[in-house]
Each structure stands twice: as C-alpha cells, then as structure tokens.
Amino acid sequence: MKIEQIYTGCIAQAAYYLESNGEAAIFDPLREVQPYLDRAQRDNAQIKYIFETHFHADFVSGHLDLATKSGGKIVYGPTAKPEFDAIIAEDNQEFKVGNYTVKAIHSPGHTMESTCYLLMDENGNNYGIITGDTLFIGDVGRPDLAQAMSDDLTQEKLASYLFDSLRNKIMPLADDLIVYPSHGAGSACGKNMSKETTDTLGNQKRTNYALRADMTKEEFTKEVLDGLGLPPAYFPQNVMMNIQGYESLENIIEKSNIGLAPKEFEAVANQGDVVVLDVRNEDDFINSHIPNSIFIGIQGNFAPWVGSLLRDVNQKILLVTPEGREEETITRLSRVGFDRVLGYLKNGIEAWKKEGFETESIHSISPEDFAKQLTSDSIVIDARKPTEFMAEHVKNAVNLPLDTLNENFQRVPKGADFFLHCAGGYRSVIMASILKSRGIHNFINIEKGINGIKQTNVICTQFECPSNKK
Numbered sequence: 001m002k003i004e005q006i007y008t009g010c011i012a013q014a015a016y017y018l019e020s021n022g023e024a025a026i027f028d029p030l031r032e033v034q035p036y037l038d039r040a041q042r043d044n045a046q047i048k049y050i051f052e053t054h055f056h057a058d059f060v061s062g063h064l065d066l067a068t069k070s071g072g073k074i075v076y077g078p079t080a081k082p083e084f085d086a087i088i089a090e091d092n093q094e095f096k097v098g099n100y101t102v103k104a105i106h107s108p109g110h111t112m113e114s115t116c117y118l119l120m121d122e123n124g125n126n127y128g129i130i131t132g133d134t135l136f137i138g139d140v141g142r143p144d145l146a147q148a149m150s151d152d153l154t155q156e157k158l159a160s161y162l163f164d165s166l167r168n169k170i171m172p173l174a175d176d177l178i179v180y181p182s183h184g185a186g187s188a189c190g191k192n193m194s195k196e197t198t199d200t201l202g203n204q205k206r207t208n209y210a211l212r213a214d215m216t217k218e219e220f221t222k223e224v225l226d227g228l229g230l231p232p233a234y235f236p237q238n239v240m241m242n243i244q245g246y247e248s249l250e251n252i253i254e255k256s257n258i259g260l261a262p263k264e265f266e267a268v269a270n271q272g273d274v275v276v277l278d279v280r281n282e283d284d285f286i287n288s289h290i291p292n293s294i295f296i297g298i299q300g301n302f303a304p305w306v307g308s309l310l311r312d313v314n315q316k317i318l319l320v321t322p323e324g325r326e327e328e329t330i331t332r333l334s335r336v337g338f339d340r341v342l343g344y345l346k347n348g349i350e351a352w353k354k355e356g357f358e359t360e361s362i363h364s365i366s367p368e369d370f371a372k373q374l375t376s377d378s379i380v381i382d383a384r385k386p387t388e389f390m391a392e393h394v395k396n397a398v399n400l401p402l403d404t405l406n407e408n409f410q411r412v413p414k415g416a417d418f419f420l421h422c423a424g425g426y427r428s429v430i431m432a433s434i435l436k437s438r439g440i441h442n443f444i445n446i447e448k449g450i451n452g453i454k455q456t457n458v459i460c461t462q463f464e465c466p467s468n469k470k
Contacts, residue, residue, distance in 0.1 A: 020098025053132025057235035077115025109162020110141030128178035138194035175202025234307035259346035367452030379418035
C-alpha cells in the first residue's frame, strides 16, 4: 500500500498521503498545503479526499486551502458540524481512493467527532489505521479538550467514551495492523507519547498502558486523567478556526512579510497591544535585544510555545528574526493561528543599534560559575516540566514550569536575586524575557541548564547527577 507519513517535528504532527491508481487522499494536512499538491503532482494523481480525524486544537489544519486548490472533498466523522461544505461520514462508511478503500470508524473520546480511518488495500485486506488523536504510540488522546466547547461534557465522560471506542472499535482489530497516529512525542495532545511515530496495533496492545486487557473503565479514567495539566490557552481558539474557517495562508504571508526600518518598527511597537517577538538563537538574545521583547527561538518547539505563552491568537506581533527566515516564521506562527504579524525588523538588531536605539542583555553565567556561587541560601528556579524536575534537580530548587508561568507569576521571587535554569538554555531564556518584560530583573540565567550543571560538582536530587555517581 502506498502511504507516506509527512511529519513536522516542531509541532510533533503527522499528516498522511495515500495514493492509488491516479487518485490521492490527504489526512490531517497542515496549513501550508503546497507540499501535498507537489506530492500528488509527482504521482500525476488527483487529490480526491481530504480526511480530517477531528477538529484539531493544537494546529490550524489546511483542509480549506487544500480543498480550494485541489478540488478534493473534505471529510469529517459523525457528529462534526463544520461551517463550510464537507462530507459528514457515517460510522463504517467506505470511500474509494483508486483501488484502495478507506473506512471511517467513529471513535469519540478525545473529541466527540473523532474518527479513525481504516486503510484497506486493493485486495480488501486491512493494512493500517490512521488514528488521529484517539490512539498514539504509547498513549491515547487527552479527553479534556472537548469539554471547553460544551457545557454538557466533562473529562470523565469523555474518558468513558474513549475507553469504549478503544475497546469496541480499535482493539478488536488484527495485531498486524499498522497504527498511524497524528502526533508523536512533544505534542500537548497527550502526556506519554513515544518518539516512535508508527507501530503495530499488537505491540501497542502489549505495551501501551491505556490498552491493558484487564483494565476497568474506572482505572482507565483515573490513569488517563492523572497528571494532565491545563490545555494551552490557544487550543479552543484553534478549534474554532478549524470549525469556522480562516484566511488563506497566502494572504497572511502577503500582509505580514513586510520589512520595517527601525523607526517604522518602533512606531508600530508603540501603538500599544503589540508584542515584539524575537525568534533568534537564545545566545543572540542574551547578548542584545530590544527592551521588553519576548524571546521564543525558532530553532526550538517554536509554535507550541508561542501558543502557550502569548495565548491569544489575535495578538498583534512584530518580529525580530534571523536574516532570511521571515516568511518561515510567519508560516510557523500561522500553524497555530497567530495571523496578526504586522511586519519584521528590516536588517535585524544591527540596524536597530546602528540607528541609536536602546538594547538590553540578560545576566547569564556558566554552569561552572553557578557551581562556585551556589550556597545553601541560594534561590534556584527550575523552568522544566515536573517530570524532568522529579528525575533530578539542584538541591532545594523550586520547580516553576515555563508553561505555567502566566498562572503562577506570583511565585516568582520579587526581592532577593535568584538563579534560573531549564534543561539546555532555551526555556530559561524564554522565561527570562517574560520576566524582564514585566519589570523583574533580579535573576541570573544559567547557560546550558541542567545539562551543563550536571558536568559540575553540584549534586542533584532525587538522584545524583550522572557525573557524580560512583
């Protein structure tokens, strides 16, 4: 069977391309659709269907632009109510793509319209299943997103639906079926996803905690909900864009890809309610940046961090980018619905400084200097996830995960100086930039984070750092 996974690492998302006998289908496309059109053209194939597993929360899908450009029909599962033309499949309805068959299997739980797509080859044999956010490798979809869209749903009720969908619709299928999920490790749509992006269903039955054969519904609900943090604030906004529609990406790029000279840039920034977003490398930001700008480097998990921290997709944004990466930045912002980029700083921070505008820096030290300065009275803020913190951390450190900063800002020390670190230096600089933009400057950033600290003589708990183990 000719099926290809098209994986986008920065948002840990998988789209799929299926082709047979001159007909093609795309599953869960991203907003930039030209790669799918080019892929079909290489096969001299016509895109017949655009299958959506559900209304995505973590990214804006490319279904509308792709349908316009390809003529393909958009397909959703039962109960979906999009505000545009689409085929609403019935449970077990079959669709022909060349000599292949795609069967819609309604699997509510992650969301109520969630649907998996069973893939059958030219001989009618089951080959694989595109599971969307119903089943991941090592995990299942979080059942707390749809409750934000309906007062009648609770996460417990959704977990109950998901349990039934997995037991009654997915697990009875053959063990050799290939599982093609919509996300891998790093996505906020689950909590325990593997770095692997495909597997056999049989292996998932053996290894996935949520598919244990002897598991009760009550046990499933408890384990699936345990440890779930609040979903990022932008999730419901992305859902509504996917339901209601959105402006084409081409228009967004045309309006946003505008170079502004420093004086123009400053004038726009001073209009109010504008965030200056600096996407360069963290070392560049540490050395020199525009006052009150926010750092989220494009080399990391850029789009999810923007969505989690800026929160409102209607936020107006000005960009400071590495040279030549302006359109890429605008495109990646659009993946999570941030379409209101007003322009970028032409010729970058050097042009800003050349015009005599003020810059700031972040007080940062090496892990070795941190080890020398650390005392029993030192305040250390660790910006990593709780699971990372529990594995090992600097003795007496306080865990303040970056993604909870907005909700827990009162926990930031306001008087005495404190040290700030993450795993490798990316997240701590994001947090430092937010702190500085809100008038907090009494911190010292530790370069290279815990990865660098572990190479010193600083002891971590609960376990000793590997460099200190006997």
